[in-house]
Amino acid sequence: MSNPTRVTARRGGLLAIAIAALVSSAGYAAEAEEEIVVTGSRITNRDYDSISPIATVSSEVIQATGRTNIEQVLNTLPQVVPGLSATSNNPADGTATVDLRGIGPTRTLVLINGRRVNPSTNEGVVDLNNIPTRLVERVEVVTGGASAVYGSDALAGVVNFILKDDYEGIELGYQTGISDESDGYENQVDLLLGGNFADGRGNATLFGSWYQRDDISQADRSYTAVDLQGGSGTGVAGKLDNVPLNPFSDQDAVDAGGYAFNADGSARLFVNNLTELDGQPGDRYNFAPANLLLTPQTRVQIGALGKFDINDQVEAYTELNFTDSRNATQLAPTPATNILIDRDSPFLQPDVQAILDGRTVD
Secondary structure (H helix, E strand, C coil), rough: CHHHHHHHHHHHHHHHHEEEEEHHHHHHHHHHHHCCCCCCCCCCCCHHHHHHHCEEEEEEHHHHHHCHHHHHHHCCCEEEEECCCCCCCCCCCCCCEEECCCCHHHHHEEEEEEEECCCCCCCCCCCHHHHHHHHEEEEEECCCCCCCHHHHHHHEEEEEEECCCCCCCCCCCCCCCCCCCCCCCEEEEEEEEEEECCCCEEEEEEEEEEECCCCCHHCCCCCCCCCCCCCCCCCCEEEECCCCCEECCCHHHHHHHHEECCCCEEECCCCCHHHHCCCCCCCCCHHHHHCCCCCCEEEEEEEEEEEEEEECEEEEEEEEEEEEEEECCCCCCCCCCCCCCCCCCCCCCHHHHHHHHHCCCC
16 A cells, blocks of 8 residues: 555656746746747648558649659659659650559559549550649659559559649749750740639639750760660671571681671671770670750640539539640661672672672572
């Protein structure tokens, strides 16, 4: 029975100390004639109350990044594997995509205000160039359990773009950018116009955007100007390939992979080396400089959003969006291979005809 008594006494002592501290603090506040207000708040965010893991990117974060394309913002998230973007040249199809967890953009569902977006390709992939970046209120990224609700196209997850539907005022913005090497210019002009009506029951928002980006060639950077894999074995001036089922009789030609042509049309052993890689003479072709490091783009967007609360349960809305996005890619010349030529062709030099005669099979 003694232990409970000591506990009670200790609690009483703590209570007395707390009361004394409050009295002292109040007395100090009265003496200094200052009002101290202590507040506590917790910002409502779906990251905290959702069953599935959700990452939210707000419009403030998007603007702080200075990015003009939304896929550039998404690619900074740890759950996103970069898909096709402004730096995609080969492969590329002019679209910008989002790929959650590396499963593929065809398994990442893209929504606007919780509704599916019309696909941009036959595979059902949505081009993120259709998303008006300036009008995005926040982006919600769901990476678990989404396929149970939306189906197999949400196997990797869902990216939901929530647009501003209560914008009031007018906003005209201009943004420009340039690379560290003073190239790859970007320019974007945005216009937002919106307002409420019917005592706040409705809102109408108009938006327009123009965007332009210059290209950067791989030849403009020392680290991309040379193909580090050794280039193409096809060569520039043409080549007589060694065929395993019908090889050259000369073992040196077999080891070299065939013969290359000189400027006068005569033949010599193919030198399987890329000159730009180590400075040594070679016949391999460096295709890297002809490719693009940053692709050019011109994009025009025009749209309108509208909503009206008919009553507490019914809302009428409209979402109109027109996007004209023009992209371009550039690849090295495609080699012409597997071409059969006549041994008696008058375009062949006598030494070339002799080499062809040396094959083991006619």
